[in-house]
Amino acid sequence: MIRKGKGIGCMWYPIGFTVAANPSAATVKVNEDGTATLLTGTVETGQGSLTVLGQIAAEELGISTEDVHVVSADTDATPMDTGAIASRTTYVTGNAIKLAAEKAKEILFEVAAPMLNVKPSQLEAADRKVQVKGFPQRFLPIDEVALQAQFVQGQPPIGSASYNPPTVDMDPETGQGKPFSTYVYATQIAEVEVDDETGDVNVTYMAAAHDCGTAINPMLVEGQIQGGISMGIGFALQEEMLFDEKGVQINPNLTNYIMPTSLDMPDIDVDIVENFDPTGPFGAKGVGEPTAVPTAAAICNAIYDAVGVRITSLPATAEKVLALIKEKNEKDIKQLSPAE
Amino acid sequence: MVDKVKVKERESTLEELREVNDDLRLPSVPEKVSFPIDVVTPEARTQTPAVGQRASRPDGRMHGLGQTKYIDDMSFPGMIYAKIKRAGVAKARIKKIDLSEAEKMPGVMATLIGSEIPVNSFGPSYQDQPIIADKLIYHAGDPVAAVAATTEQLAADALEKIKIEYEQLEPIFDPIEAMKESAPEVHPGQGNIYSSKIIQKGDVDKGFKDSYRTYENTFSTQMVEHVPMEPHASIAEWDANGRVIIHSSLGRITLGRADIARTLDMPINRIRVVATVVGGNFGGKNEITTEPILALLSRKTGRPVKGIYTREDEFMSSTTRHPFIMDYKTGVSEEGKIISRKVRLVCDGGAYCSWSETTLGKACILSAGPYNIENLYVEAYAVYTNKTMTGAMRGFGAPQVCFAYESHMDDIARDLDIDPLQIRRINAFHEGSASPTGQVLQSVVVKDSLDVAADRFGWEEWQK
Numbered sequence: 001m002i003r004k005g006k007g008i009g010c011m012w013y014p015i016g017f018t019v020a021a022n023p024s025a026a027t028v029k030v031n032e033d034g035t036a037t038l039l040t041g042t043v044e045t046g047q048g049s050l051t052v053l054g055q056i057a058a059e060e061l062g063i064s065t066e067d068v069h070v071v072s073a074d075t076d077a078t079p080m081d082t083g084a085i086a087s088r089t090t091y092v093t094g095n096a097i098k099l100a101a102e103k104a105k106e107i108l109f110e111v112a113a114p115m116l117n118v119k120p121s122q123l124e125a126a127d128r129k130v131q132v133k134g135f136p137q138r139f140l141p142i143d144e145v146a147l148q149a150q151f152v153q154g155q156p157p158i159g160s161a162s163y164n165p166p167t168v169d170m171d172p173e174t175g176q177g178k179p180f181s182t183y184v185y186a187t188q189i190a191e192v193e194v195d196d197e198t199g200d201v202n203v204t205y206m207a208a209a210h211d212c213g214t215a216i217n218p219m220l221v222e223g224q225i226q227g228g229i230s231m232g233i234g235f236a237l238q239e240e241m242l243f244d245e246k247g248v249q250i251n252p253n254l255t256n257y258i259m260p261t262s263l264d265m266p267d268i269d270v271d272i273v274e275n276f277d278p279t280g281p282f283g284a285k286g287v288g289e290p291t292a293v294p295t296a297a298a299i300c301n302a303i304y305d306a307v308g309v310r311i312t313s314l315p316a317t318a319e320k321v322l323a324l325i326k327e328k329n330e331k332d333i334k335q336l337s338p339a340e
Numbered sequence: 341m342v343d344k345v346k347v348k349e350r351e352s353t354l355e356e357l358r359e360v361n362d363d364l365r366l367p368s369v370p371e372k373v374s375f376p377i378d379v380v381t382p383e384a385r386t387q388t389p390a391v392g393q394r395a396s397r398p399d400g401r402m403h404g405l406g407q408t409k410y411i412d413d414m415s416f417p418g419m420i421y422a423k424i425k426r427a428g429v430a431k432a433r434i435k436k437i438d439l440s441e442a443e444k445m446p447g448v449m450a451t452l453i454g455s456e457i458p459v460n461s462f463g464p465s466y467q468d469q470p471i472i473a474d475k476l477i478y479h480a481g482d483p484v485a486a487v488a489a490t491t492e493q494l495a496a497d498a499l500e501k502i503k504i505e506y507e508q509l510e511p512i513f514d515p516i517e518a519m520k521e522s523a524p525e526v527h528p529g530q531g532n533i534y535s536s537k538i539i540q541k542g543d544v545d546k547g548f549k550d551s552y553r554t555y556e557n558t559f560s561t562q563m564v565e566h567v568p569m570e571p572h573a574s575i576a577e578w579d580a581n582g583r584v585i586i587h588s589s590l591g592r593i594t595l596g597r598a599d600i601a602r603t604l605d606m607p608i609n610r611i612r613v614v615a616t617v618v619g620g621n622f623g624g625k626n627e628i629t630t631e632p633i634l635a636l637l638s639r640k641t642g643r644p645v646k647g648i649y650t651r652e653d654e655f656m657s658s659t660t661r662h663p664f665i666m667d668y669k670t671g672v673s674e675e676g677k678i679i680s681r682k683v684r685l686v687c688d689g690g691a692y693c694s695w696s697e698t699t700l701g702k703a704c705i706l707s708a709g710p711y712n713i714e715n716l717y718v719e720a721y722a723v724y725t726n727k728t729m730t731g732a733m734r735g736f737g738a739p740q741v742c743f744a745y746e747s748h749m750d751d752i753a754r755d756l757d758i759d760p761l762q763i764r765r766i767n768a769f770h771e772g773s774a775s776p777t778g779q780v781l782q783s784v785v786v787k788d789s790l791d792v793a794a795d796r797f798g799w800e801e802w803q804k
Contacts, residue, residue: 012710045621058390073615083592175539209793247430252655297746
C-alpha cells in the first residue's frame with residue numbers, strides 16, 4: 001500500500017571560511033563608451049556566478065548587466081580570489097567587486113562634477129547616467145563622462161579593491177568566537193510516497209524556502225535550489241560508495257552507483273525569503289551549498305510520517321526502509337498479543 | 341559580371357549536392373554555420389537597476405548550442421595523453437616499480453613515479469597527501485605511476501605493463517575502530533585522530549537535570565561522490581621561457597597555482613593556470629590533482645600533455661563526502677524548548693586530511709541546528725582510515741548534521757505530541773540570537789523560512 005507523509009528540514013549555514021582569511025580581489029574598468037570590463041579570479045563552475053558578479057558591478061556603476069563583460073579565471077590576467085568554495089562568491093567576491101566599481105565610479109564623479117557644476121558627493125549613477133541626487137533631470141550620459149575622463153582629463157576610470165570577511169578567532173577550549181561574518185537560513189518540506197510492501201520511497205513534492213539576503217538574480221537562485229534538492233535526494237535515498245573487505249570500491253561507475261535523474265525529481269516550489277544583510281553586496285549573502293543541506297532531513301522525516309519508521313543511517317534505500325517496516329510490524333503484533 | 345556568374349554556378353552545385361540523390365548516393369552537405377550567430381539579448385540583461393533582474397547567463401547560449409569548450413574539447417599541436425596507474429590495494433609498502441615493459445611500448449613517450457616529483461606532498465590544511473605515492477600506499481585509489489603516450493588508448497594499455505611489488509600492510513576501515521589505541525596507524529607515527537574540535541556553552545549536565553525529558557539517538561551517513569558531469573581535466577604545456585601553462589578544471593586557481601608551484605619547486609610567476617567553464621564542481625575541484633604530474637610529463641617530453649580522469653578515477657581517487665557517526669542527547673522542557681544538548685561527531689576522514697579539518701569545524705558549529713540552546717557541548721573528531729579521501733563537498737558536514745538534528749527534533753516532537761512545525765518555531769533563532777560560538781546573529785529569518793515553506797506546502801491543510 002502506498003502511504004503518504006510530510007516532513008520538515010530546517011537549517012542554517014555560514015558564508016565563507018571558518019575564521020581563516022578567504023579574500024577576493026577585483027578590478028573594474030569603465031571603457032570610454034560607458035561599458036565596463038570586470039576582472040575576477042573566481043571560476044564559473046556552472047552556477048552562474050559570473051552573471052551575478054556582472055550584475056553587482058553593473059548596479060554599482062548604474063549600467064545594465066549587458067554592459068559588463070566579465071573576464072575570469074586566468075592567473076596571469078585576473079586578481080587573487082579564494083575561489084568557488086564555501087558559498088562565498090556572491091558575498092566575498094561580490095563585495096570586492098562592489099568596492100572596485102565604487103572606486104571607478106569615484107573617478108567618473110570627479111570628472112562629471114565640474115561639468116554639472118556640483119560636488120562629486122552630490123552625484124549618483126543610474127540608468128547609464130551620472131545624475132545629481134534629488135535632481136535627476138540634471139545628468140550626463142555615462143559614456144560622455146567616461147570618454148571625458150579617459151581622453152580629456154587623462155584619468156581612466158579604473159578601480160581595484162579586495163574584501164575579506166571579518167571574523168574573530170575561536171577559543172580552542174570552548175569554541176567561542178565569531179567564525180563567520182554571516183549565515184543563511186532555509187526550510188524545505190517534503191511530501192513522499194512510501195510503498196510499505198517494497199520499501200520504495202518516491203519524493204513527490206518539495207517546498208523550499210531559502211534565505212540568501214537580496215537575490216541578485218532570482219532565476220539563478222532558483223536554479224541552485226533545484227540542483228541542491230536533486231543532490232539532496234541522492235544523498236537521502238540512493239547514493240553510496242561501497243567498498244569490499246579489502247578496501248577497494250565495488251561501484252566506481254554510474255551503473256552501480258545510482259544517482260537521481262530528471263525522472264526522480266519531484267515538483268518543486270521555490271520561495272526566496274525576503275531579507276537584507278547589511279554586510280553583503282546590496283544585501284546579498286549566498287545560496288550555493290545550503291540548498292543541498294536540509295533535503296535528506298525533510299525526506300527522512302516524511303518517511304517517518306508515512307510509515308512510522310526512523311531512518312538513522314543514510315541512504316534510506318528500499319531494502320533499509322522495508323526491513324524497518326517489517327521490524328516495526330513484528331513489534332506491533334507482539335504488543336497486540338495478550339500479556340503473559 | 342564574370343565573378344557573379346561564377347558564384348551562381350557554385351551555389352547551384354552546392355544546392356544539387358544538398359539534395360541526396362539515391363542513385364548516386366552523394367553525401368549530403370551540412371548546413372552552413374557562420375559565427376557570430378545573432379544573439380538575441382533578453383530584456384533582463386539590458387535593464388537597470390541590474391540587481392534583482394532575472395538576467396540570463398552569457399554562457400547559456402554556448403551550452404545550449406553545444407559550443408562550450410571544456411578541457412577535453414581543447415587540443416594543441418603535438419599533444420599527448422597521460423594516464424595514471426592506481427594502487428588497487430588499501431595499505432601497502434611499495435617494494436619495486438618496474439616500468440621497463442611499459443616504456444618499451446611504441447607510442448609511450450614518458451613515465452613518472454613519485455620520487456621524481458620535487459616536493460611530493462600537498463593538502464589545504466596538512467600536507468599529508470602525495471601527488472604520486474612513492475613509499476606507502478594509503479588507499480586503493482592512490483596513484484603509483486603515470487604514463488604519457490601518443491594516444492589515450494596506448495597510455496591505458498601501458499598501465500597494464502607496469503609491474504609493482506607490494507608488501508601488504510594491515511589496513512583499517514572503520515573510523516570508530518581506528519580511534520582505538522590498538523588500531524593500526526594509517527600514517528605511521530601520527531595517530532589516527534588528526535583533528536578534534538570542542539564547543540562548550542553553559543552547563544549541559546545541569547541542563548539535563550533541569551529537563552522534563554531527555555532523548556538519545558545515533559545517526560550515521562554514507563560516503564558519496566560529487567559526480568560532476570565533467571571529470572577532473574587538465575592540459576600542461578611549457579613555453580620556451582620555462583613557464584608552464586596549465587589549463588585546468590580547478591575551481592580555485594589562485595591557491596591551486598601556489599600548490600603547483602610548491603610541488604614543482606618553482607616560482608609562482610612561472611606558472612599560469614587558466615580555468616575554463618567548469619562542468620560541475622560541488623567542492624570536488626578545490627584541490628590540485630594531476631596538474632603537477634602533467635607538468636612534469638610535459639617537461640620530460642616537450643609536448644603538451646592532456647590528462648582526463650575516467651569515471652573510475654573520479655570515484656576512486658578524487659575527494660568524497662565524509663561519512664559521519666553522530667551521537668545526540670537532548671533535554672527538553674515540557675513545552676518542547678531545548679534546554680541542553682550534547683553531541684559527539686566522528687567523521688571518517690579517509691586516507692588524507694584534505695578539507696576534513698574545515699568540514700569538522702563547520703559540522704561542529706552547525707550541529708546544534710538553527711535553534712537557541714543555552715547548554716551545549718559538542719565534541720568532534722576526524723579520523724584517518726584506509727579509504728578514499730574525503731574532502732570538500734557542497735555543505736561541508738552540514739547535510740550530515742542536519743539529517744541528525746532534524747530527525748532528532750521530529751522524534752522529540754512526536755513524543756511530546758507537538759507539531760513538528762511548532763517545535764521548530766519555539767526553538768528557532770531570532771534576530772540577535774547568540775550562536776553556539778557566542779556570535780550575535782544578524783539578518784536571521786529561520787521563522788520566516790519555516791512560515792513561508794509551510795504556507796507554500798499547505799502544512800496545516802495537508803492530508804494523507
